[in-house]
Amino acid sequence: MPIITTRCVVLQTYSYSDTSKILRLMTRERGPRSAIARGALRPRSRFGGLIEPFAEGHATLYVREHRDLDTLSGFELIRERQGLGSDLTRFAGASVLCELVMRLAPEHRDDSLFDTLVDGLDALLETPDDAVDAAVLGQLWALVAVLGFAPHLSRCVGCGRVVPSGEPARFDASSGGLRCESCPGHGEPVSAAELETLRRLVASRTSRAAFDGVQRRLLIDFIRYHLAEGVRIRSLEFLARGGR
Ligand SMILES: [Zn+2]
Numbered sequence: 001m002p003i004i005t006t007r008c009v010v011l012q013t014y015s016y017s018d019t020s021k022i023l024r025l026m027t028r029e030r031g032p033r034s035a036i037a038r039g040a041l042r043p044r045s046r047f048g049g050l051i052e053p054f055a056e057g058h059a060t061l062y063v064r065e066h067r068d069l070d071t072l073s074g075f076e077l078i079r080e081r082q083g084l085g086s087d088l089t090r091f092a093g094a095s096v097l098c099e100l101v102m103r104l105a106p107e108h109r110d111d112s113l114f115d116t117l118v119d120g121l122d123a124l125l126e127t128p129d130d131a132v133d134a135a136v137l138g139q140l141w142a143l144v145a146v147l148g149f150a151p152h153l154s155r156c157v158g159c160g161r162v163v164p165s166g167e168p169a170r171f172d173a174s175s176g177g178l179r180c181e182s183c184p185g186h187g188e189p190v191s192a193a194e195l196e197t198l199r200r201l202v203a204s205r206t207s208r209a210a211f212d213g214v215q216r217r218l219l220i221d222f223i224r225y226h227l228a229e230g231v232r233i234r235s236l237e238f239l240a241r242g243g244r
Contacts, residue, residue, distance in 0.1 A: 003073070005060045006030060009117055010053055011098040015041060023051055023072065024102050025059060028114045032105045035061055035070040047075055054081040054094055054121055081125050089242075090124045093136030095235035096223075097121065097143055104147050104227060116146045123205070131206070136239070137215050138205030140223075145202070149226045152177030153199050159183050165199075168192050173221040188218065216240070 008027040016022045021040040025033045040047040050057065051072070060074035084094045097120050105113060120139035127135040144150065155162050157175040159182070170187025172179040178195070179187045190198065197209040198218060209215075220240050228236070 001062050001064055003060060003062055004029065005058055005074075007078070007114075008033075008057065008059045009098075009101075009114075009121070010051055010055045010057075011102045012053055013051060021047075021051065022069075026098075026101050026105060026114060026117060027059070028111065029109055031108050031110060032102065033061065033063075033070055034068055035059070035072040037072040037075075040072075047072070050075050050077050050080070052080065052082065053098060054084050055079065056081070056118065056121075079122075081121055083125055084121070087129075087132065089132050089136060090127075092235060092239040093124050093132075093140065094121055096140060096233065096239055097124075099233050099235045100140075100143055100147065100223070100227060103231065103233070113143075113146050116143050133211045133216070134201065134207045134209070135205075137211075137219055138201045138207065140219055141202045142205050144219075144223065144227065147227065149222075151202065151222060153195075153202060154178075156180035156183055158185055163195075165196060166192050167195075169195055171198070171218050171221075173218070173225045176226065188214075188221070190214070190218070213242075216242075 006027040006029040008025040010023055011026055012024040013021050019039050019041045021037045023035050027033050037047050037051055039045050056078045058076040059072055061070040062073055063070050084090050101117055123135050123139050156179055157177050158179050161180055163169050163178050163180050168191050170179045171190050172187035179185050194214055197207050200207045
């Protein structure tokens with residue numbers, strides 16, 4: 001039974017029996033893994049308080065080949081990130097990041113995905129209160145892109161024409177991006193200013209624009225169409241309600 005030590009982020013935990021916890025982890029070396037932490041719920045467990053969602057550390061795992069469940073034998077904490085739980089919008093954003101990684105990460109090492117997750121959680125933890133909405137949307141768009149689902153924001157998905165800045169358009173989530181005003185078809189109307197904000201969020205993970213819910217809806221619709229595929233992502237519904 002090989003033993004590995006790997007840097008990882010705790011994506012989700014749940015109780016197993018009266019005393020143990022099951023963890024969903026995103027590891028740097030091996031992609032997503034599930035592990036059991038025996039005795040983690042006992043009062044004096046060596047894991048006490050360490051293995052909570054969003055925490056990052058070096059996990060030592062007993063890996064049994066062809067088994068889905070590893071055994072956690074040690075966890076050396078790098079960063080706990082419990083502060084994410086103190087604000088509902090930060091918490092909702094971090095939960096969506098983790099849930100998307102849990103459902104969509106490939107079953108092998110993926111450094112850019114791991115780094116995008118870690119950078120996203122840190123950004124949501126550290127960003128000032130007045131920039132939380134932009135940070136949540138920017139970090140989620142970054143994760144969507146690194147998972148291979150970047151939206152098309154320069155050319156119209158219908159006719160292929162470049163949609164210049166200053167021109168309004170429609171955002172057709174089901175077709176994967178912008179649809180110009182002269183093309184028939186569906187899509188939510190976006191003003192030139194909203195389109196500018198969306199492009200900035202996707203390109204640079206930030207924006208100074210004030211948000212009125214439009215940007216949040218565009219992101220959530222896009223994730224529903226392209227990443228959720230009929231699966232209900234619980235944390236996304238929470239974010240859709242405003243994270244409040
Ligand atoms: Zn067009």
